[in-house]
Amino acid sequence: MSKEINIVFLDDEQGILNSIDRLFVNASFGIFTTSDYKEALNIIDRENVKVVLSDHRMPNIKGTEFLKMVKAKNENVVRILFTGYAEFSSAEEAINVAEVYRFISKPWDKDELRHTIDQAMEHYDLVLENKSLLEATQQKNQELEELNKKLQYMYDKQKEFTSTVSHELRTPLASIKSSVDLVLSGETGELNEDQINFLSKSKDNVDRLSRLISDILDLAKMEDGKMRLRFELNDLGIIVGDAVEGYGPVCQEQGLFIKSDIASRLPKVICDVDKIHQVLNNLLGNAMKFTEKGGITVSCHHKPDSNIVRVCVKDTGPGIAAKDIEKLFQKFQQLGDSRQHVGGTGLGLSICKEIIDCHGGKIWCESELGRGTSFCFVLPVEERRKH
Ligand SMILES: Nc1ncnc2c1ncn2[C@@H]1O[C@H](COP(=O)(O)OP(=O)(O)O)[C@@H](O)[C@H]1O
Ligand SMILES: [Mg+2]
CATH class of the missing domain: 3.30.565.10 (Histidine kinase-like ATPase, C-terminal domain)
Known part of the structure; x- marks a missing residue:
C-alpha cells in the first residue's frame, strides 16, 4: 500500500533528491521529491501535505517565492527553507514573506534533518488541533450568547406577563369582593348559616388572592428596580x-x-x-x-x-x-x-x-x-x- 504523502521536497539537484528519497525510504509517511515547483504545487493541492522543504537558489524560481505560493495555497503547511550559504536578504525575505518555520543550512546532517521534519510534522498537527479547538470554543461561545439572549428575552417577557396579568386580575377581583361583601352584609336579603359559611370562605380566598397579587406586584417592581423608595x-x-x-x-x-x-x-x-x-x-x-x-x-x-x-x-x-x-x-x-x-x-x-x-x-x-x-x-x- 502506498504511503500518504505528507512531505514535499523541492531542489534543482537530482543527486540531492535521490539521497532524500533514500533517507526516508522507511519512514511512516510518504515523501515526494521533485525539481519542478509546479508539480510540487500540484501535489500540495491533491495530497495531505503537512511540510514543504525547498532549496533557495534554483534556476526557475527562488525558494522564498515558491514558499510564498505554498503559503497562499494553504497557510497551515509548515515551510522550511534550506540555503547553501547564509544570505541575509533571503533570510529576511523568508521570514517576512514566506513565514518559514526553520532554516536548514547545506550540507545537512541526516539526523538533524530527520529531527527537524518530525518537529515540523508535530507543529502542523498541533496548529491544526489548536485551530479546531479554537473554532469549537468560538462556536460554543456563540451558542451561549444566543442562549443568554433567549433567556433574557424570556425573563423580560415573564416579568411583563406577571405584572400585566396581576394588574388585569385586580379589577375583576375587586368586583367579586364587593359583591360578596354586599351579599354577606345581608343587604340583599337574609342568609342562612350554610350560605354565610360558603360566602365567608369565598371572602377569605378573595382576600388571599388580593394579597398574593399585591405581593407579586411588589416583588416584580422591586426586582425590576422600579420600586420608588422615599428615603x-x-x-x-x-x-x-x-x-x-x-x-x-x-x-x-x-x-x-x-x-x-x-x-x-x-x-x-x-x-x-x-x-x-x-x-x-x-x-x-x-x-x-x-x-x-x-x-x-x-x-x-x-x-x-x-x-x-x-x-x-x-x-x-x-x-x-x-x-x-x-x-x-x-x-x-x-x-x-x-x-x-x-x-x-x-x-x-x-x-x-x-x-x-x-x-x-x-x-x-x-x-x-x-x-x-x-x-x-x-x-x-x-x-x-x-x-
Ligand atoms: N417566626 C417563625 N417561626 C417559624 N416559622 C416561620 C417564622 N417566620 C416564617 N416562618 C416560615 O417561613 C415561611 C415563609 O414566611 P413568609 O415568607 O412570611 O410566608 P408566609 O407567612 O406567607 O407563609 C413560613 O411559611 C414559615 O414556614
Ligand atoms: Mg408572612
Whole structure:
C-alpha cells in the first residue's frame, strides 16, 4: 500500500533528491521529491501535505517565492527553507514573506534533518488541533450568547406577563369582593348559616388572592428596580415602637405577650418608613402566626462605634430547622405544618429581603427547633444604602 504523502521536497539537484528519497525510504509517511515547483504545487493541492522543504537558489524560481505560493495555497503547511550559504536578504525575505518555520543550512546532517521534519510534522498537527479547538470554543461561545439572549428575552417577557396579568386580575377581583361583601352584609336579603359559611370562605380566598397579587406586584417592581423608595432620616426606635403597639391587641386576643426593648437615643437611619413598617408587620405577623405559647419580644439597639442599628423580632414558637433556614427568603417557601399557612403567600420574607437590600441593610434568621426564632435586620446609620 502506498504511503500518504505528507512531505514535499523541492531542489534543482537530482543527486540531492535521490539521497532524500533514500533517507526516508522507511519512514511512516510518504515523501515526494521533485525539481519542478509546479508539480510540487500540484501535489500540495491533491495530497495531505503537512511540510514543504525547498532549496533557495534554483534556476526557475527562488525558494522564498515558491514558499510564498505554498503559503497562499494553504497557510497551515509548515515551510522550511534550506540555503547553501547564509544570505541575509533571503533570510529576511523568508521570514517576512514566506513565514518559514526553520532554516536548514547545506550540507545537512541526516539526523538533524530527520529531527527537524518530525518537529515540523508535530507543529502542523498541533496548529491544526489548536485551530479546531479554537473554532469549537468560538462556536460554543456563540451558542451561549444566543442562549443568554433567549433567556433574557424570556425573563423580560415573564416579568411583563406577571405584572400585566396581576394588574388585569385586580379589577375583576375587586368586583367579586364587593359583591360578596354586599351579599354577606345581608343587604340583599337574609342568609342562612350554610350560605354565610360558603360566602365567608369565598371572602377569605378573595382576600388571599388580593394579597398574593399585591405581593407579586411588589416583588416584580422591586426586582425590576422600579420600586420608588422615599428615603428620610428616621428614628427606627419610634417605627419599631409603633409596630409593636399595633400588634398589642391581636397578641392579647391570642393569649401571647408582646414586649419591646428599644434603646434610648438611637442614631437616626435613612429609610422609607412605610417599607420598614411592611417588613416589621410581616415579621410580627409570622411570629404571631407560628407561636402558640409565650410571646414576642422586639428589640432595637445600636452598638457604640458601629454604623448600624439592629432590630430583632424574637418569638417562643416552634423554631426552624437549620437546613430550612437558608430557604426562608426564597419565593413561595412555606415550611412545616400546612394548616399554619392559611392566609399566607410564602412571599412575605422575600419582600422583606428585597426591601432591606434596597436600604443597603441585611436580614437574617437565627433559630433552633423547639426554642423559638429570631428574625433580625440591620440598617445603616450613614448613607451606605443603594440608590
Ligand atoms: N417566626 C417563625 N417561626 C417559624 N416559622 C416561620 C417564622 N417566620 C416564617 N416562618 C416560615 O417561613 C415561611 C415563609 O414566611 P413568609 O415568607 O412570611 O410566608 P408566609 O407567612 O406567607 O407563609 C413560613 O411559611 C414559615 O414556614
Ligand atoms: Mg408572612
